Amino acid sequence: MDPGVVLSVRHLAIDYMTRRGPVHSVRDVSFDLHKGETLAVIGESGSGKTTMAVSLVRLSPRAARITKGEILYRTADDEIVDVRSLGTEELRQYRWSELAMVFQAALNAFNPVITIWEQFHDTGQAHGYGDSKKIRQRADELLRLVHLEPDRVLRAYPHELSGGMRQRILIAMSLMLEPQVVVLDEPTTALDILTQRQIIDLLGDLKRRLGFSLVFISHDLSIAAELADRVITMYSGTVVERASVQDLFYRPRHPYSVGLLQAVPRVSGELGSVSSIGGSPPDLVHLPPGCTYEPRCPFRIPECKEAEPALLAVDLPDHDARCIRWKEVAATVGSKEVPIAVKAAAAS
Amino acid sequence: MTVQDVTLRGEPLIELDEVSRTYKTAAGTITAVDNVSLAFGKGEAMCIVGESGCGKTTAGRMLAGLLRPSNGRLIFEGNDVWKIKGKELASFRRAVQLVHQDPYASLNPLRTVYQTLSAPLYRHKKVRGHQAAVAAVTELLQRVGLTPPGDFLVKYPHQLSGGQRQRVSIARALTVDPRVIVADEAVSMVDVSIRISLLNLLLKLRDDLGVTIVLITHDLAVARYFAQKGRIGVMYLGRVVELGRSEAVVGDAAHPYSAALVAAIPEADPTITRGKERVALRSAEIPSLLRLPSGCTFHPRCPLAEPGLCDVQVPALLPLKDEREVACHVALRERAPAAELLSASTGA
Numbered sequence: 001m002d003p004g005v006v007l008s009v010r011h012l013a014i015d016y017m018t019r020r021g022p023v024h025s026v027r028d029v030s031f032d033l034h035k036g037e038t039l040a041v042i043g044e045s046g047s048g049k050t051t052m053a054v055s056l057v058r059l060s061p062r063a064a065r066i067t068k069g070e071i072l073y074r075t076a077d078d079e080i081v082d083v084r085s086l087g088t089e090e091l092r093q094y095r096w097s098e099l100a101m102v103f104q105a106a107l108n109a110f111n112p113v114i115t116i117w118e119q120f121h122d123t124g125q126a127h128g129y130g131d132s133k134k135i136r137q138r139a140d141e142l143l144r145l146v147h148l149e150p151d152r153v154l155r156a157y158p159h160e161l162s163g164g165m166r167q168r169i170l171i172a173m174s175l176m177l178e179p180q181v182v183v184l185d186e187p188t189t190a191l192d193i194l195t196q197r198q199i200i201d202l203l204g205d206l207k208r209r210l211g212f213s214l215v216f217i218s219h220d221l222s223i224a225a226e227l228a229d230r231v232i233t234m235y236s237g238t239v240v241e242r243a244s245v246q247d248l249f250y251r252p253r254h255p256y257s258v259g260l261l262q263a264v265p266r267v268s269g270e271l272g273s274v275s276s277i278g279g280s281p282p283d284l285v286h287l288p289p290g291c292t293y294e295p296r297c298p299f300r301i302p303e304c305k306e307a308e309p310a311l312l313a314v315d316l317p318d319h320d321a322r323c324i325r326w327k328e329v330a331a332t333v334g335s336k337e338v339p340i341a342v343k344a345a346a347a348s
Numbered sequence: 349m350t351v352q353d354v355t356l357r358g359e360p361l362i363e364l365d366e367v368s369r370t371y372k373t374a375a376g377t378i379t380a381v382d383n384v385s386l387a388f389g390k391g392e393a394m395c396i397v398g399e400s401g402c403g404k405t406t407a408g409r410m411l412a413g414l415l416r417p418s419n420g421r422l423i424f425e426g427n428d429v430w431k432i433k434g435k436e437l438a439s440f441r442r443a444v445q446l447v448h449q450d451p452y453a454s455l456n457p458l459r460t461v462y463q464t465l466s467a468p469l470y471r472h473k474k475v476r477g478h479q480a481a482v483a484a485v486t487e488l489l490q491r492v493g494l495t496p497p498g499d500f501l502v503k504y505p506h507q508l509s510g511g512q513r514q515r516v517s518i519a520r521a522l523t524v525d526p527r528v529i530v531a532d533e534a535v536s537m538v539d540v541s542i543r544i545s546l547l548n549l550l551l552k553l554r555d556d557l558g559v560t561i562v563l564i565t566h567d568l569a570v571a572r573y574f575a576q577k578g579r580i581g582v583m584y585l586g587r588v589v590e591l592g593r594s595e596a597v598v599g600d601a602a603h604p605y606s607a608a609l610v611a612a613i614p615e616a617d618p619t620i621t622r623g624k625e626r627v628a629l630r631s632a633e634i635p636s637l638l639r640l641p642s643g644c645t646f647h648p649r650c651p652l653a654e655p656g657l658c659d660v661q662v663p664a665l666l667p668l669k670d671e672r673e674v675a676c677h678v679a680l681r682e683r684a685p686a687a688e689l690l691s692a693s694t695g696a
Binding site: 278 | 399400509510511539540541542543544545546548566568569570572573576598608609610612613614615616617618619620621622624629632634
């Protein structure tokens with residue numbers, strides 16, 4: 001593991017056991033998270049992004065089984081641990097204090113019948129933060145950090161707060177034990193535009209001040225464009241592309257990333273040629289032998305059906321795509337810093 | 349695809365005329381929609397955008413004739429809908445159809461696609477006999493892009509993807525040959541990669557059948573795409589604050605609230621989104637509908653608010669020169685209002 005890497009996921013595979021047979025929900029997912037880096041995992045529903053994220057804190061549902069791979073983590077003391085082999089007590093230490101997870105749907109993440117103060121208190125106690133006074137001090141400090149008034153918020157029950165406030169409280173709580181890594185699942189989904197903007201700005205600001213590493217899962221490309229340093233695109237359970245944010249948005253090398261970018265209309269600038277991806281994702285129980293995107297892919301050739309390609313290094317540094325046709329994609333997309341929809345409009 | 353000009357021309361087909369809707373709650377009376385007038389032409393494709401609680405769904409339900417306005421009238425082809433009865437009312441009911449947000453909840457899980465689509469055909473005597481019904485359903489499925497239709501006739505909703513279900517919902521609305529379709533967040537719950545194809549389907553129905561389509565959405569990018577040659581109306585706390593051609597409203601918002609939305613929205617383009625100029629609001633808090641601010645309801649948050657004016661006088665929705673209307677004292681003063689308005693006010 002490279003010294004600058006804090007979290008390294010290697011060849012991770014997760015199946016869900018169902019009556020139809022195992023659902024290969026996560027397949028051969030590998031990525032490194034560097035210290036202080038913001039990594040966005042983008043993909044549509046069913047791409048395996050949440051399943052992968054939840055496995056990072058070992059909170060997968062009982063039907064899920066990790067069949068392969070490693071989740072390596074470098075502690076603050078520079079020790080490398082495999083999250084998969086942690087015992088109960090070690091796992092408790094690891095969660096929150098090393099890696100904290102903020103779940104999707106801010107309402108469900110709280111216990112609805114206790115106040116925000118009690119939620120802070122429970123979390124603090126469970127992780128041995130100290131006495132009530134110390135927890136209260138920390139809660140006050142954290143809530144101010146996310147621009148909330150502690151006296152007002154701590155007395156409230158979750159339902160009395162707006163979605164944006166709840167999301168900010170969850171972010172504040174996740175920082176209680178100063179974790180090195182924060183994982184956010186769909187941090188701004190279901191929030192209004194102006195509230196979403198506050199959360200995005202808050203995350204950027206907190207990261208600059210506290211220097212933690214951030215992984216966030218989103219189906220919304222625009223949040224990735226806004227916050228990420230690096231982006232991984234997931235499709236049918238696996239990573240199809242890994243690149244810097246600039247490369248992914250202007251110089252994608254996997255046809256699915258290209259399709260996704262062309263499917264999202266923008267508010268500013270030229271609209272360009274916007275279009276959907278035809279077809280639908282494969283059945284994760286009965287996967288085709290070749291590339292899983294092949295049936296929908298405009299770049300496909302007969303060889304694509306033969307075997308699932310590996311993540312291949314492309315013509316740009318630190319950039320991989322799971323596509324044997326990346327050169328053809330590169331020839332079409334080029335390297336200019338122009339949005340894909342605008343390039344497509346120019347080409348047609 | 350090319351989109352025809354779809355703004356309001358000539359006599360409106362359907363119109364909300366100074367409608368308000370109040371709800372009595374335990375905490376007091378709230379006004380969800382406050383004195384809104386909106387007219388829609390034949391074959392118009394229009395978007396209503398706003399954040400949660402702005403009254404867009406309530407306005408949509410009143411437009412579909414499902415909710416009786418507390419004040420004001422719903423006018424369809426010159427008739428006050430809430431005064432007509434019998435055959436005339438039945439014909440209105442057929443003429444205006446709603447497509448719901450959640451395709452997982454709006455289809456009966458125990459009915460096949462054929463059963464769902466043939467029921468209204470039989471009920472409204474559009475077909476006689478099984479053969480004619482199969483033929484009509486087949487044609488509807490083709491029209492909404494579910495091909496080959498034979499594959500879909502016998503499917504149950506759980507066997508379909510979200511996008512396919514939404515197509516069935518649209519086909520169901522089409523069974524009764526509607527003149528107006530109100531689509532409330534109809535693409536919000538489907539994957540980003542196929543949203544555009546659903547929007548294109550709605551636009552094509554408008555082109556082929558001349559149906560008026562009102563899309564209600566919180567997503568400005570979707571609104572811009574859908575109404576690219578049409579109009580967008582922006583709602584805030586129950587009122588329409590800006591109404592005009594899409595490129596004017598999104599490209600050069602006149603109302604400070606619309607401008608704030610456009611500035612706040614993250615874009616799927618790292619360079620654009622990180623370089624966007626922000627509109628700093630004076631307050632992040634959305635006022636409670638129970639205690640709406642005096643004058644312009646946006647004044648406590650508005651960067652342009654002028655004491656003694658904006659907190660006292662309710663701004664009316666008045667035309668500017670570029671075929672749009674805005675409800676803002678400052679915008680109306682700074683941007684020259686339409687000439688006919690000036691001449692009308694001087695009595696010429």
